[in-house]
Amino acid sequence: MQIYADENMPLVHEFFSQLGEVTTFDGRKVTAAQLSQADILLVRSVTPVGPMLLADNQQLRFVGTATIGTDHIDQAYLQRQNIAFSAAPGCNAQSVVEYVLSSMWCLAERYQWQLTDKTVGIVGVGNIGGRLARALNALGIPVLLCDPIRAAQEPDFPHTDFTTLCQQADIVSLHTPMQKQGPNATWHLFNDATLASLKPQCALINASRGGVIDNQALLAAQQQHRRPLVLDVWEQEPDILQALLPYCDIATAHIAGHSVEGKARGTEMLYQRCCELLGVTPEIALAALLPRPAVEKLQISANFGLPDVQSVARMLYDVRRDDALLRQHLQQHGFDWLRKSYPARREYSALQLVGQAVPAWLGQLGFNSQI
Numbered sequence: 001m002q003i004y005a006d007e008n009m010p011l012v013h014e015f016f017s018q019l020g021e022v023t024t025f026d027g028r029k030v031t032a033a034q035l036s037q038a039d040i041l042l043v044r045s046v047t048p049v050g051p052m053l054l055a056d057n058q059q060l061r062f063v064g065t066a067t068i069g070t071d072h073i074d075q076a077y078l079q080r081q082n083i084a085f086s087a088a089p090g091c092n093a094q095s096v097v098e099y100v101l102s103s104m105w106c107l108a109e110r111y112q113w114q115l116t117d118k119t120v121g122i123v124g125v126g127n128i129g130g131r132l133a134r135a136l137n138a139l140g141i142p143v144l145l146c147d148p149i150r151a152a153q154e155p156d157f158p159h160t161d162f163t164t165l166c167q168q169a170d171i172v173s174l175h176t177p178m179q180k181q182g183p184n185a186t187w188h189l190f191n192d193a194t195l196a197s198l199k200p201q202c203a204l205i206n207a208s209r210g211g212v213i214d215n216q217a218l219l220a221a222q223q224q225h226r227r228p229l230v231l232d233v234w235e236q237e238p239d240i241l242q243a244l245l246p247y248c249d250i251a252t253a254h255i256a257g258h259s260v261e262g263k264a265r266g267t268e269m270l271y272q273r274c275c276e277l278l279g280v281t282p283e284i285a286l287a288a289l290l291p292r293p294a295v296e297k298l299q300i301s302a303n304f305g306l307p308d309v310q311s312v313a314r315m316l317y318d319v320r321r322d323d324a325l326l327r328q329h330l331q332q333h334g335f336d337w338l339r340k341s342y343p344a345r346r347e348y349s350a351l352q353l354v355g356q357a358v359p360a361w362l363g364q365l366g367f368n369s370q371i
């Protein structure tokens with residue numbers, strides 16, 4: 001079995017060597033000729049998979065992407081070719097939530113906001129948006145949820161339409177997939193008109209896909225009237241619109257989902273799917289492969305309260321580090337280098353909170369607790 005995998009897929013040898021020979025490739029540069037002998041192809045978000053890339057291959061059985069997003073995959077083509085496909089839904093959802101929380105705390109500090117006085121509009125309430133809503137709920141921060149697809153399917157879903165959300169939210173966080181066409185298309189969801197419909201000081205956070213915001217329209221809007229802005233994703237990555245950087249409070253290199261756990265879970269999910277496809281019993285589990293976190297336990301006293309969460313969370317992840325990395329290294333090393341050399345970052349769950357009175361709501365944020 002010939003398994004071809006993106007070189008930025010952690011633990012791919014540890015998981016997949018049981019199933020065949022693993023060859024890695026550069027996900028931006030990989031060619032059809034390189035993949036002609038692949039039985040299994042494992043990609044990340046930087047590799048568009050379709051007829052162009054698979055033209056020389058007659059034997060491919062499975063394509064997997066170790067990501068949540070699937071906008072780089074021509075799934076209709078794979079289906080026509082009878083090639084099985086799987087993404088890794090939810091694999092790095094917690095990582096993105098931690099990125100957004102860190103960004104909000106950073107904005108709150110910079111602009112001296114009390115977050116409990118702000119209303120956060122979440123657009124796209126799936127794995128990430130749903131988790132974010134639960135976390136904000138635990139922190140006592142009011143939310144508005146916009147998800148027309150869920151609203152159509154779930155009678156009790158508390159949907160706020162997009163226009164109303166734009167008018168009412170103080171912070172808007174985007175968590176939709178990238179969809180170019182159809183009634184719920186998200187491409188340029190934020191354009192000249194919709195950007196203008198936001199409150200003047202409404203903060204905008206995009207950790208979904210770059211194209212959900214028209215970046216040129218955003219630049220023009222920021223030049224006219226600057227609003228708090230957090231961008232993890234950009235149009236035309238890796239050649240991003242650098243003129244936007246000075247207008248961002250936080251600017252990062254599409255790393256919101258790059259926690260150690262988030263990336264590794266993506267690999268594990270594809271391994272499990274491949275085992276299922278091949279009728280093989282999985283022998284390897286992620287828990288045994290994850291490195292020990294630098295800090296494993298923290299003793300919580302009965303005095304631990306909401307204001308203390310931010311300090312504990314920041315010990316694990318502070319988005320300002322990644323903002324500094326992009327601003328410092330983009331020119332010299334480029335966007336992809338920043339992603340490839342991303343420093344290890346553990347999720348909240350890596351830290352055991354111990355004590356007699358660990359508040360239950362910390363679980364809603366993703367922390368592990370133990371009495």
Ligand SMILES: NC(=O)C1=CN([C@@H]2O[C@H](COP(=O)(O)OP(=O)(O)OC[C@H]3O[C@@H](n4cnc5c(N)ncnc54)[C@H](O)[C@@H]3O)[C@@H](O)[C@H]2O)C=CC1
Pocket residue numbers: 068069070089090092093096123124125126127128129146147148149150175176177178179184185186207208209232233254255256257258
């Ligand atoms: N920056 C990063 O590192 C990462 C970015 N992502 C992006 O985040 C996206 C969302 O991830 P998940 O929450 O896990 O996906 P999901 O599929 O669980 O949820 C997406 C939600 O968006 C809703 N939606 C679709 N079109 C919409 C529209 N026009 N308006 C409002 N809601 C709409 C869907 O109904 C669904 O509930 C991914 O598709 C991916 O592109 C995901 C992981 C990491």
Ligand SMILES: O=C(O)C(=O)[C@H](O)COP(=O)(O)O
Pocket residue numbers: 043044045046066067068069070092254256257258
């Ligand atoms: O899961 C997704 O979707 C993402 O955007 C990833 O977190 C980033 O994916 P890569 O570009 O590292 O594949």
